[in-house]
Amino acid sequence: MLKDNLHDKVLEMTEKEKTVLTKIYEMSEKYPDQTALIFLGEKYNYKKLIKLIESFSSGISELGVKKGDRVMLYLPNSPQFLISYFGLMRIGAIPVPVSPIYTSNEIRYMLENSGAKVVICSDTNIGYVRAVEEVGVEKIVVTNVADMLPKWKKIVGELFDKIPKGSYEKSEKVFEFKKLLKKGESVEEAEIDPKKDIAHILYTGGTTGRPKGVVHTHAFLLSGIIGLRETYKEIKELENKFVVVVPLFHMFALDMIMSTTLHKANTAILMPKPNIDAILASIEYYEATLFAGVPTLYRMILEHDRVDYYDLSSLKFCWSAGDVLPAEVYKMWKEKFGIPLHQVYGSTETVVIAVTRLSEEPKLGSVGKIVPGRIAKIIDPETLEEVEGEGELIVTSEYLTMGYWRNPEETEKGFIESGGYLWCRTGDFVKIYEDKLYFVDRRKDIIKYKGYRIAASEVEAVLQSHPAVIAASVIGVPDERVGERIKAFVVLKEDARITAHDLKRWCRERLAPYKVPDYIEFRDFLPKSKVGKILRRELRDQELRRG
Template sequence: METSSNESVAKVLENACKSFPERLAMIYLGKSFSYAKLGELIDRFAAGLNSLGVDKGDKVIVYLPNTPQFVIAFYAIMVIGAVPVPISPIYTPNEVGYMSKDCEARAIVCLKTNFGYVKEISHQMPLKGIIYTDLVEMIPWWKKAIGFAFDKVPRGRIRKDENVYSFSDLLKYPASSKTVNADTWKDICRVLYTGGTTGLPKGAPSCHAHLYYGAMEVAECARGTAIAEGKSTIVLTLPLFHALCQAVFSGFVLALGNTAVIMPQPQVDAILECIQRNKADLFLGVPALYRMILDSDRLDQYDLSSLKYCWSGGDILPDEVFNRWNERFGIPLHQLYGSTEGELQCATPLSKRPKLRSVGVFSKAGKKNYKLVDPDTLQAVAEGSTGELLVSAPYFLNCYLNKPEETAASFVNLDGEVYYRTKDMLMMKEGELYFVDRSADVIKHKGYRVSASEIEAVLQDHPTVVAACAVGVPDPKIGERIKAFVVLKEDARGVSARDLTKWCRESLAPYKVPQYIEFRDMLPRSKVGKLLRRDMRDEERRKMDKA
């Protein structure tokens, strides 16, 4: 299939498959896929989706971990003008059901192990198809046999009903020559869910140009470096449902004709062996993973001399990890900083050594405008002063699905231009940006952005809880741990922190469940009754400073 516009990652994919068909596009569990093969699989899957009645504008949930099937499904959905909605494979049925209804999903691609979750919520919307797969569907039969023999492959039960298909069923369709017309600055081509301030995740839609320029910003980071187009290999451990990882795959891999090694799970020894075996020269990970690698007692057993550059994303890089990595390998950690709504916003250029605590310079390849402002007055701050980062672009859709209040709170019109409010506080000094602080509404746990209000809403649904507050407690290994403060009803008896933790596990993905729960008689509120999360977070920070 072909797309009619150049400002889309579908066109980037099409050009890559035509320009370097024999080059390796990706490697997964030792299985290699050339650009020609990847293009063929994507076109076949796209034709298969069309056969189910999935058409332009239809939303398709991609409920998968890092696998070739994720890549194939993600781009195939866009190729036919439909809209991929990537979500975490560890989401609960409640979360999947809410997002599917909110975006009006028409199909879901999932693992066999999550098939039961999908069937549980499938009656809530008119699905045209449920497509199932597993972690080893795309690798040789003998590797599958070994995996199953040693019980290394998670199994799941499938109930073959109407509109239930295997991934391989859709790959049997011949590729189509159909051309899809798209308005790249207006048509939605992806929806990502991010933490909301009202207790429910909010769907952030993006147009084709948004993803295209995000990819070009990543490609620009590699210009003027030792990384050679078509000869570099990157190991991807960040989840593919994450905006940053998608931008890196489209920009560094597809746009430059390089190779991605996709890791299904971020296990330290597997990552180190993968870097050594594939002679990877670029690595992308979160700060917590870099710390785990540095702390590994088997680190000396691996040859990582092929690495030239390392990208850190998903969270702010601690000074200790930055310094230890540089001392251990002589390779600095470069930061990629962005958001779901704004894509990549700034980065430390690979062509020069990054400064401690710097998140780099504003990206220039994405036609974006930036402001650092006082969060209360929205007036610009002077250089050297801390301000909230605002970002705008002519192709931003500037809204959330079905969330007018969230939209109004997150997007602001200044001088006739709509800006996204990141709620992150940064400082400009000598031409570089430095991260200072983030809103108390967002907790960064193991690289995930967790909405404090979503946790609070689940706790407050418990019949004995009258109020709740969730905050991030600094942790040098994983960024922040989640702590919840809870006020119980006066007549509540026998309710423990363990009971509330169990309650949270029923509705929240594992990484959102609080590690600590503390009971309080009351929570601080403003004069108008607004919960003062920042006061609770600052209280915890003061405790840690004293300790």
């Protein structure tokens, strides 16, 4: 069993702080004029950020949102995302962040499963919300990405066609985000029981093809963030600027922006989308010291034909997560910029598990040491007994008390009880050497593309919904640039006359762009087990033999 020596200290701090907002309020009181956020050149200090959070709390409360209500956040990286996220938490409501590039087909299930009656979205994706509002959406709060900018900046942006803008019809159920910020006096902060009350619900791909709602209590979420905060002592208050390009609906981004920035009175530079030149220009212009991304993003930066035009010498610490970091990317980054890529290893379910220490040179293959506030052990996946050496990693905390939202079947598969604790099964196979975790393998039915986790069965379900398809199986094909490409094997009805292009278009209309298969191979039949289950492993082996 692995447990960091700062474990008990983190638990004490969690009991004292109670929610992630506590430390942000503390930073606001200590450093009100320090810049908290920069977005498209506009700066928001900590005093202003707190005022906006409180104003939003008031506005959303007037719409009838109360403690325990789920509210979907369907927004890109922006001040509006953070204001909504924290403003909902402040009144005890439950944010449900989802990818802003999901289609209506994808958010439908999340709306139904979460029971969210209110959606906060951008004007560019409100159409997807309106397409599924019959599932119970009662109110829609809409914003433009530039709503928080001064009027003159918006005008200039629109003149040069730099601001994406969507159109929508006004109705009694559609409300403007910026008008909510002008509603009356701030409501009081809700009474929170951090060990029982839910902080947020994050949806992740599942092996059943349905997204799973991961439930984090305030205490569990906060303990992970404090664990990171205490681990990263080298990151001082008031001294750092963090370029945030990782999407905020992802646990990696939320972990990092709070532990390194908002809880330490540092500055977050929010990027609405991952444009390489914009990222490099922001690092240079703001003399950013912190950066985080998935391995694919680092490869794209290294291979960018204009990377040498930018001065990135201000960077002190960079983190990689979301996928296995290739050795050549690590070596190229270290050689070019003189600093290592540090690892952050975790999952949506666990918040964070292990990280490499900033005071040490990372060892290739290692994802670092267990973060204080988390307990881990290795088990035999068949017997569930603890083993030495190599096996499946399971993780717990004193505050891990919930499984998946309204999904007892998946909760039973993904969580086990042992020694008085509820443990999360990561599905990852690891080994331990000198107190460090080394990643060995992962659950094969999850495809990782550019840091995204894609359930093979979700893509299969969309393919099989096509009237010409009898059966489909989807696997990940290794690709050094993006991690894995999606390949589908499809069996058609005897008289079907459709092409791979037709099936890709079918998928594009029903899935986020990164979930659409890169390759489609037509087969007469698919390999099956004796009980009729399609054998993905055999298809993977066939691909490997092809080289």
